[in-house]
Amino acid sequence: MSSLDFGRPKKVTAWNFVLASEELRVCSLDQKFSRVDFPDDFVFGSGTSAYQVEGAAFEDGKKPSIWDNFSHSGPGANGDIACDGYHKYKEDVQLMIDTGLEAYRFSISWSRLIPNGRGPINAKGLQYYNNVIDELTGHGIQPHVTLTHFDLPQVLEDEYEGWLSRKAVRDFTAYADVCFREFGDRVFHWTTFNEANMVAMAGYDMGMMPPGRCSTSLLGINCTKGNSSYEPYLAAHNMLLAHASAARLYKKKYKVIYAVFCKDGLIMQAAQRGSIGINVFAYWFVPYSKSPEDVIATQRANEFYVGWLVNPLVFGDYPGIVKKNAGTRIPAFTKAESKYLKGSIDFLGVNHYATTYIKDRSSSLNLEDRDVMADMAVQISYGGNQDERSPYEGLGELLDYLKHVYNDPPIYIHENGKATPSTSSLIDTSRVEVMQGFIGSMLDALRNGANVKGYFSWSFLDVFEIVRGSKFGMYYVDFDDKDLRRYPKLSAYWYSSFLKGRNMNKYNVVEVQDIQLTPNNLTSGYIGPKII
Template sequence: MSFKEDFLWGGATAANQHEGGYNKGGRGLSTFDVVTGGGYKVPRKVTFKTANGKIGAVPVDSTMTGPVPENSTGYIKENTYYPSHEATDFYHHWKEDIALMAKMGFKCFRMSISWSRICPNGMYEINEEGLKFYDLIFDELLKFGIEPVVTINHFEMPMYLADHYDGWLSREVIDFFLFYTKTIFERYKNKVKYWMTFNEINVLSGWCQIGVHNNNPQNLYQAHHHIFVASAKAVKLGHQINPNFKIGMMVSYTPSYPMTCKPEDVMEAIKFNRQKEFYMDVQVRGYYPEYQLKKFERENIHIKMEKDDLKIIENETVDYIGFSYYMSTVSSTDPNAKKTEGNQFIAYKNPYLKTSNWGWTVDPLGLRIALNQIYDRYHKPMFIVENGLGAKDVIEKDGTINDDYRIEYLKNHIKAMKDAVELDGVDLIGYTVWGCIDIVSAGTGEMKKRYGLVYVNKHDDGSGDFSRIKKKSFNWYKNVIQSNGESLDNY
């Protein structure tokens, strides 16, 4: 048994990395609108204004926490490059981009809605022009038979809520989020079937992503509790509005192997894997697991809950599990073990695997392992909503972009995915290549680190005319989709 006939092949992007038009069409400011560009080993910065009027900037670390000083507000500095302001300008190129997706034969397109484009300050004001913009997007996708897959909140929030409510640390933000969610559920109830509440919920932290200034463990887990409640209430709300909605969660999934067969290393791997299993346990199984409650007890973390919170979480679990997979890591008790870069974290280096130019471990078999680990634990349908290779692409003299390295990466991961379906029997509903069209890297803020199957003429100094060029991987992926995953060597 291979992939289902209705398997959802496609690509994925995020509003703050692809959309642009940050001050167009009535949109309010988002937290990522004050995050500067950066580079490999060069951290991005958050620019802010303090209560006494001082303007400053602080580095954003590899986990995107954004250590913004207490009581400060996001601030856009003159003569400073902010990648999200234009990103790769989907705001003006959406028709062209969707036409390219259609030529590749996409069955689905994963994207996010910008909360501040719908509710400019994140609260109870609705921006009709923003709603109409996404109407155009969904109508165009559906015209080509492309199923929209929408992330409701992807790594950003309205800056007003971060500045004035300390983001998700405030219980009130749950109601603001549900107003926004109800607005888009009702508006697009006949256009969008597949939804995910929060992107990579297990790595959400700090001012940039969740609006919290002081990212200490107490604040972080209190904010995450509010996010859990908001997500569960959104699931209930969505099913009331349209019972045919499929509403999922989304995690960053990086399996960890013990560095050695030393029992202590095995235990370290168990503890590392719990960092993502916790978030799936809450949203899929519907409860706080015992190991996490013990962690709270050890670390003197006390979560303030209202009386019905746990019942809401228990009753309103998700329909499917969406996850990103880029790499694996290893766990070790050796403080001198070599380290490398990772997706939102620093990882231990696996001596048996190669790394990308940005230091990410390349491990196709790890995707099959991840699929088995998730399915064995939860027995829920799964959706791989991010997988891709960030690399420096070169335009040849004849105008071609020969990204065989990307094709090789994707091919090997799809083979592993295919084995998980055919040999292991996992229930997989779709696969979306991350950054199907070049977008700004969330971690580094670079354009040089490209993921797309389509090249966008935009560069790290802000220059470029946003023209689109098909890469070699474009036609290769078109053949993959046409063959439903059977033609992987045709390039």
């Protein structure tokens, strides 16, 4: 596909272009900003993950991950083919170039690179990731790499129940070592875990994500194994230790400064110059009312959702309220572990989508058999009494909270976007409005001192999603087409225009080709929406 053209659209008699007042409204929002308002070292990108985009689930030596197994255990869709990124990565990188992406966030499939979880490297898997990274860097796109995105090798789950075992710390560190050694000369941004807090909660408490373990699920999921009372805490504990171990290895082995002697004298040189962090999912929480109970409950929700994982990485231990409410069900760190954990992140990755409202639910602490949600003792709702609030200002408040509570770490917004039905129009006005609103809120926070370093939309393509019927992509993927052709949505054009420096309050006309996503309408003649 050729570069996205933002000039006046050529006259096309085969299609009927219409003027859409809703697009006019979106492009005339009161947020007056452009790419040049952000620092030069601020990075804008988009993201996917291995299982959700690659496909080729059983090709070239790859073995199953826990996400493969989880998807195949139910009646829904799976990622066996996904977007076929394994074979179409060059085409997708070209779309990134056309869009103007400065960075691309993706994950490495552990079970593609090291199919047995440890031991021999899969040469074809290694070549694939080298090819992707070379394709990106060759076109000036920064690779931001996540080591695991809900996809631990199934063989390790079968052998010792994955993150419930301390053995996973050793195997993860060895896997990370391979990645640092093979890719670290070109990859300078490493994230150990995507949404580590949700791996623990959704994977081991609610059973809604891999590996699908629970005993009592709020969602009514009948898990075949698991214990929601203590397994989430144990899994999170081992992931934190795995992160600290990998971070320590990276800094001691790959970022060590060494001396080089040359004719001009002694030169100090670092082997690699990257950074390493972790990623968490974060709402911004607002008290449902001004009652002291709801205010206290809101802070408790922050401590459980974010502090549970971030506190140990900054201060060396869990928040006091988490330890108090979980009691003996949460493991304790030794002094040595606390030392390694403290200060082990160079940055914090945050996935943020919404503000939610918190009501106190302290009565849940009276339950004899409690899970993490009962220990949190709150009721989370998506509606509150603050109707005048912008839906986007929560991101700025979240950034301010992280700055002041966790010693001002550099922050990357790793995911942000909006789900729309997979069969909706290519004119994804609501997604444009969300992206514009959150980027504007982020800019306000940056001007107020937030240490935010980058923004990645989720997702670049309409990747496989665990919630059926919902897609987040800026590019539609026609899954009914054997070639899985990609088509830009309005959001792709909007983001591209923003990245190429247009001031986002200057549009006076938006012309769109308003078609529905059906196979008959998606032909090679499709041009797509145009912003002029």
